[in-house]
Amino acid sequence: MANERLRAVMAAGGWTCAMLAGATDVDPKSVERWVNLDRIPRRVTALRAAETLGEDVHALWPALRQGRKARAVNAELVALYAQRADLPVSAFVDLFARAREHIDVLVYAGIFLHEAYPRLNELLAERAAEGCRVRIALGDADSANVQQRGVEERFGHGIESRCRLALMHYLPLLGTPGIELRLHDTPLYNSLYRADDQVLVNAHVFGVNAYAAPVWQLRRVEDGGLFDTYAQSFAAVWDTARPVEGEA
Structure with missing residues (x-):
């Protein structure tokens, strides 16, 4: 081996x-x-x-x-963290900063990124200007699956508010060449943060807020491996999501 x-x-x-x-x-x-x-x-x-x-x-x-x-366990597994809170936001920022071809984000809200790194939009715009395709998929605050997640995590309507806040954070990027923003209503099993051939996977655990759930970092080393599984999952969600058109 x-x-x-x-x-x-x-x-x-x-x-x-x-x-x-x-x-x-x-x-x-x-x-x-x-x-x-x-x-x-x-x-x-x-x-x-x-x-x-x-x-x-x-x-x-x-x-x-x-x-x-x-x-x-697997050649593609770079690191495993007991909970997302163990990772500094710089781990996500550095991942995006090194991207040259793809940045994909699949979340319901993920507003911790903007809260801890206010330059996130500027960074994404800079990467897009260099030819990187940026795709952001946020949860639709009005969807049944988002509302059910609030019940499961005992967060109530807070999750819906966070989805709307996340959308407000990203709205200034609308119209930026190379950047696409969509809303999805799928049941979210994992939040994904991809940059080229690496991805941070934040698992979702019933009754546990995302910050307290585990994260694993993968690097693509072979066709059909773990990385490709999550990349294909993102693509499937993206295909069902609807584009954001200047809404608030």
């Missing part, structure tokens, strides 16, 4: 096995085994390699978190 996570990071940074071997003071054949056979280096060597590549060591070798006998 190959370490597709390590392979993808090295490819993205232009690293060859020989180059990484030189930077970590190991034999090039050792690096080849890390990549092609999913061999796990000694912890000190792994830490040096991760620092060289600018990645978290446990993202490259998850088994180091629990001991050498543990195995990664």
